Amino acid sequence: MSKTNAVTRLAAEVEKAAGTPVELERPADASHGDYATNVALRLAPEARRPPRELAQELADAIASSPRVQRAEVAGPGFVNLWVASEWYRDALAELLDAGAEYGGGWADPRERFQVELVSANPTGPITVASARNGAYGDSVARLLAFAGHEVEREYYYNDSGVQMERFRESVEAVRRGEPPPEDGYHGDYVRELAALDGDPVPPMLERIERSLERFRVHFDSWALQSVLQERIPELLPRLDVYEKDGAVWARSSTYGDDDDRVLIRSGEGGPTYRAADVVYLVDKLERGFDHALYVLGADHHGTRNWYGAIARMLGYDPERVEVLLYQLVHLTRGGEQTKMSKRRGDVVFLDDFVDEVGVDAARWYLVARGHDQTIEIDVDLAREKSEKNPVYYVQYAHARIAGILRNAEGASPGAEPPPELAREERDLVKRLAELPKLVAESTERRAPHAIPTYAIRVADDFHRFYHHHRVLGSGKTEAFRLGLCVAAKSVIARCLDLIGVEAPDRM
RNA sequence: GCGCCCGUAGCUCAGUGGAAGAGCGGCGGCCUUCUAAGCCGUUGGUCGGAGGUUCGAAUCCUCCCGGGCGCGCCA
Numbered sequence: 001m002s003k004t005n006a007v008t009r010l011a012a013e014v015e016k017a018a019g020t021p022v023e024l025e026r027p028a029d030a031s032h033g034d035y036a037t038n039v040a041l042r043l044a045p046e047a048r049r050p051p052r053e054l055a056q057e058l059a060d061a062i063a064s065s066p067r068v069q070r071a072e073v074a075g076p077g078f079v080n081l082w083v084a085s086e087w088y089r090d091a092l093a094e095l096l097d098a099g100a101e102y103g104g105g106w107a108d109p110r111e112r113f114q115v116e117l118v119s120a121n122p123t124g125p126i127t128v129a130s131a132r133n134g135a136y137g138d139s140v141a142r143l144l145a146f147a148g149h150e151v152e153r154e155y156y157y158n159d160s161g162v163q164m165e166r167f168r169e170s171v172e173a174v175r176r177g178e179p180p181p182e183d184g185y186h187g188d189y190v191r192e193l194a195a196l197d198g199d200p201v202p203p204m205l206e207r208i209e210r211s212l213e214r215f216r217v218h219f220d221s222w223a224l225q226s227v228l229q230e231r232i233p234e235l236l237p238r239l240d241v242y243e244k245d246g247a248v249w250a251r252s253s254t255y256g257d258d259d260d261r262v263l264i265r266s267g268e269g270g271p272t273y274r275a276a277d278v279v280y281l282v283d284k285l286e287r288g289f290d291h292a293l294y295v296l297g298a299d300h301h302g303t304r305n306w307y308g309a310i311a312r313m314l315g316y317d318p319e320r321v322e323v324l325l326y327q328l329v330h331l332t333r334g335g336e337q338t339k340m341s342k343r344r345g346d347v348v349f350l351d352d353f354v355d356e357v358g359v360d361a362a363r364w365y366l367v368a369r370g371h372d373q374t375i376e377i378d379v380d381l382a383r384e385k386s387e388k389n390p391v392y393y394v395q396y397a398h399a400r401i402a403g404i405l406r407n408a409e410g411a412s413p414g415a416e417p418p419p420e421l422a423r424e425e426r427d428l429v430k431r432l433a434e435l436p437k438l439v440a441e442s443t444e445r446r447a448p449h450a451i452p453t454y455a456i457r458v459a460d461d462f463h464r465f466y467h468h469h470r471v472l473g474s475g476k477t478e479a480f481r482l483g484l485c486v487a488a489k490s491v492i493a494r495c496l497d498l499i500g501v502e503a504p505d506r507m
Numbered sequence: 508g509c510g511c512c513c514g515u516a517g518c519u520c521a522g523u524g525g526a527a528g529a530g531c532g533g534c535g536g537c538c539u540u541c542u543a544a545g546c547c548g549u550u551g552g553u554c555g556g557a558g559g560u561u562c563g564a565a566u567c568c569u570c571c572c573g574g575g576c577g578c579g580c581c582a
Contacts, residue, residue: 025525027525027526028526028527028528029526032526036525036526038524038525038563041525041562041563044562045562051562074526075525075526075563076525076562076563077562078525078526119582121582158582161581161582162581162582163581163582225582245580246580247580249580258510258578259578261580262579262580263580264580265580266580267580270580272580272581272582273581273582274580274582297576298511298512298575298576298577299576299577300577300582301510301511301512301576301577302510302511302576302577302578303577304511325511325512327512327513327575327576328575328576330575368520368521369519369520369521370513370520370521372512372513373512373513373520374512374513374574374575374576376519385519385531387544388530388531389530390529390530390531392544393530393544393545395544396542396544396545397545399542399544400541400542400545402542403541403542404541404542405541406541407541408541445523449521450521452521453520453521453522453529456521456529456530457529460529463545463546464545464546464547466541466542466545466546467545467546467547468546470540470541471541472541473540473541485541506542507542507544
């Protein structure tokens with residue numbers, strides 16, 4: 001992080017006294033102060049001094065800051081501190097000044113990222129399972145862009161493999177008036193495609209793109225396996241390979257992969273998907289991306305080390321390659337597990353899911369869980385549950401604020417706190433001031449699910465503030481409270497945007 | 508068998524060394540005042556189990572139990 005904020009500036013004051021980096025936490029218990037640090041506990045063993053004694057020195061030193069009202073030692077050696085009016089002014093002024101950019105633009109250095117996401121074979125419409133890939137990957141991309149990086153999203157599809165042939169044969173069969181082959185594709189969409197002329201792949205791709213655009217996932221580019229694999233002969237000499245059983249193998253296990261992988265098949269000698277991976281990786285890195293991110297479902301975790309291995313084999317820094325794994329989506333119907341198979345056609349398509357619950361609830365639902373957590377969706381309960389989706393709670397806070405600002409009629413917001421700040425006002429400022437740290441951690445961990453969790457907290461604090469305090473016509477406190485509203489609205493809108501959800505002005 | 512992920516309140520889940528949480532559900536209150544999709548109160552947990560590291564463990568390590576997903580010359 002290259003930018004300071006109200007919290008880090010406060011931490012810096014403690015650092016001066018402690019002589020070591022300090023992180024301030026917000027205690028869960030209000031009686032433990034506005035902020036707390038365990039730095040005395042961490043320092044005590046090396047200093048060979050009782051932690052509470054060190055903590056007392058720090059508390060005394062920090063208490064003299066104009067931003068600090070009071071500092072206390074607590075428990076085994078925590079320093080709890082209560083911030084002063086000065087700090088609230090600093091924090092809110094910063095929020096208002098930065099506006100929509102608050103918490104962003106901190107990346108240093110700014111780099112080029114490519115996020116490859118979804119990349120489902122165009123053998124059928126996008127399913128809810130792929131939608132998680134889209135929701136997760138797109139949110140990571142949004143976080144990186146907000147940090148200040150240059151980000152492009154790409155969809156990579158296989159237009160020439162065995163499954164694509166099955167898909168085309170299924171459409172052809174229907175065109176001849178026959179049922180699709182047993183191991184072919186059977187969904188209704190196959191019949192729809194059969195009604196058109198020519199190769200069914202382009203219209204399928206168009207439909208996929210429309211679904212994803214509707215889901216607010218936009219692709220900057222599309223990559224084709226058939227084009228990439230033409231360069232395989234050119235790249236083969238750069239690889240560490242050997243022949244076995246008539247096939248050509250990459251010695252990937254020596255470069256960090258779990259196994260060696262076949263690049264060129266025995267027999268007719270066609271290239272495998274892995275061979276195209278090699279070309280694609282070179283292509284990505286030579287197009288000037290500093291980082292190539294692969295968003296993959298947990299069913300691909302067996303190859304999570306493959307991409308880094310080929311980067312190493314080719315002499316690239318493997319740190320430039322990142323595999324983001326997310327756990328799968330399981331669909332149930334009235335408690336019964338339904339197997340998802342595009343071939344059988346008994347899947348839930350993204351478009352149907354979105355028809356049912358709306359884009360906002362769908363995106364929120366798919367990104368609000370940790371990516372390491374398997375998601376189970378009961379198709380029968382989806383609509384009922386979506387009505388209780390916390391996304392509406394958060395959007396409602398935004399709409400309420402918009403309503404206040406509509407009624408404000410030229411009254412201008414300010415950051416100057418009134419002599420007495422109410423608890424709800426202080427809580428809201430502190431909450432809003434968490435955004436920079438939250439966003440930075442969420443970006444670095446590739447964990448966008450922290451955003452909705454935080455957005456609920458912000459809405460929570462706002463709704464409470466709103467309930468207890470009148471904004472318009474509140475006299476000397478009006479400007480400050482309007483300032484709070486403007487800042488809260490901006491933070492909520494930013495959080496929602498980072499996960500691809502709209503922030504409505506009316507509900 | 509081996510590998511990856513998960514096990515926290517009735518349900519769905521946050522919480523990657525600091526003082527156990529949210530939403531939903533249940534129960535009881537609050538609208539002549541900027542949007543009640545809201546607010547307030549209450550109910551509810553030996554953080555799967557056992558050891559270990561640490562001043563301190565839901566969090567780190569080891570083992571065990573349970574669930575998901577992989578282990579193709581498919582992608």
